[in-house]
Amino acid sequence: MPKIAIAAGVLNQVPLDWKGNHARIISLIQEAQQKQAGILCLPELCLTGYGCEDQFLNAHTSEKAWEYLLQLLPHTQHILVWVGLPIFFEDKLYNVAACLANEKLIALIPKQHLANDGVHYETRWFNPWPAHKRSFISTSLGDIPIGDYRIHADGISIGIEICQDAWEGENRPAHSLAQRGVSVICSPTASHFAFAKSKTRQRLAIEGSNIIQGAYVFANVLGNESGRTIFDGDAYLVHQGQILAESKRFSFKDSQLIIASVDISSETSTGEDLLQADVDWPKPSEYPNFEGATWEHSGNIKEEEFARAVSLGLWDYVRKSHSFGWVISLSGGADSSAIATLCYLAVKLAYKELGWEGVQAKMAYIPWITDIASEKDFMAKILTTAYQGTENSSDQTRASAKALAESIGTTHYDWNIDVLVKEYRGIIEKAIGRTLSWEQDDITLQNVQARLRSPSVWMLANINNALLLATSNRSEASVGYATMDGDTSGSISPIAGIDKTFIRQWLIWMEKEGLDGAWHLSGLSHVNTLEPSAELRPLTSKQVDEEDLMPYPILNAIERWAFFDKLSPAACLQNLIQEYGSHFTEEQLTVFCSRFFRLWARNQWKRERYAPGFHVDDYSLDPKSWLRFPILSAGLEKDIKP
Ligand SMILES: Nc1ncnc2c1ncn2[C@@H]1O[C@H](COP(=O)(O)OP(=O)(O)OC[C@H]2O[C@@H]([n+]3cccc(C(=O)O)c3)[C@H](O)[C@@H]2O)[C@@H](O)[C@H]1O
Ligand SMILES: Nc1ncnc2c1ncn2[C@@H]1O[C@H](COP(=O)(O)OP(=O)(O)OP(=O)(O)O)[C@@H](O)[C@H]1O
């Protein structure tokens, strides 16, 4: 029974970063070789990056990937490695895992089932490979097998499932591979983060190993690879249903390798689908336990996942865009405070995991980085916040912004924009020949304030070469409750994928408990006492979001029924009456429902114009990645009453 060390490597790659991706792959292969690994599985499409979008359709991309694949061969002595890349075959593009073993290219095995739902759009670029189809592709190395093959090396048969393949239930390749006598399956993966989804991936890996009664080697992408999607970077080594090793998710490092040794039953396998690889498995060493992080067992897993996924998303975004930091227009309310907290966590977690030298290395493109003496100085340089009061702002929000900025240690400004509002109002009043009033011009007078907060924070962003972060959440995006080119200004919308109710709950958790029950932020105590308000109308009107709109839990419920469960407007109303009928009259609920659908349809154009947001939940409203809706339509509110 051969004893072999199996390894999985997660990678934080950058689309089209040929040299960087290549170097990170080599470094993982070397680490695996040093640890005597026999087999190494790397994530799906790791040579190009998973998120190359339409650049996959450009032949140049697969040509370059091929060039870099060949350069990997000399680095694969005494090890079998799976590396993902796009390959054109008979004028069609395939999403392929290349098997490299002992300096030879053994096979190219294409994905059979493409991911095409939600954030995935693979059928736009790739073709599914039919099960059992096998052929040869003519290459600079001669004819190379391409298709549904198995690999046999030193007494072990190995097969693969590429990401979505494993999600296909009875149709997953593992079943056919089990019949064909495979005892190890490698699973190169690019499975995006969504709350609790890693549990499903873990289950698929366990089931896969049970199906073949052997070992399953699973490796996912890590980090914010290409802008919108964040990957957990989870890896699992499973043998006969038992997890032997797992990675720590949401690492701030470039890569992570897990390794374990397993006893695999040896076979002398034959078959026309079997390719021989000439590797003698190195003798495994003793390996430490690779266990998931302690927070994985927390009772607040959703809060933990949100904090870690989005802060890693922000960190990767800032460094991959070569920006020097973030700027936030900080109102002291929930949304902007949540984003400031997430930036704070990004810095704290990066420091904790990489140390100051590691942070400096990642940020080496910033000219001032070498002048920084402490984490405190770094926080103040990288994160700038500004409170921009008007006569309609309250003392409470101003104090809340100040307290949070101090507790984080941002560079914080506080100024008043009334003079600008007055000036603009004067210009327009003169031009149209009448004075504006709250009775007649409510929206205009609200929006001018929101819009006049935009130029100054853009100025700070330009001065600092920083990213301006837009603060809209998903609940506001549903109903267009934000001023276009005002508070929607920014280059990323980090919380556009999550609802307001969760943001508020998360802020309370961040104040009282925080990550791992330890990283809490006392500066959030003010914001957690405030009721959400735009503070755009005169203070005497006591404007609060939920009176302009409806209670947030109701808004969130309609949104989910309508766009996740895909229920009709009438069915949404029926659900509302059932769930909230004891608190609101049917008439009130009908008004809320009608308002929701009217505002939803009217504001599709706004959702089209939001800055890119991060995908975190099991659905999102992002028209570019998840949910399309006509920009012009007759609306849906008329369909509420059957
Ligand atoms: N289908 C369509 N395609 C393209 N454009 C369309 C359009 N329909 C309207 N428009 C345009 O949209 C304009 C209206 O949009 P816009 O100017 O953004 O303004 P609007 O959506 O009318 O009002 C903004 C709302 O957001 C609220 N707000 C603002 C700021 C902060 C917060 C907060 O959450 O605290 C809330 C504010 O209370 C108000 O209810 C129209 O003047 C028209 O030009
Ligand atoms: N006084 C202010 N100073 C700085 N920025 C502000 C101010 N008022 C509003 N903004 C900006 O406009 C955004 C939209 O306001 P909004 O009320 O939706 O969010 P919030 O104030 O962060 O949270 P909440 O809705 O819970 O009050 C804010 O997040 C902030 O970026």
Ligand SMILES: NC(=O)CC[C@H](N)C(=O)O
């Ligand atoms: N890259 C893939 O094939 C991803 C597919 C899988 N259904 C997921 O969402 O994670």
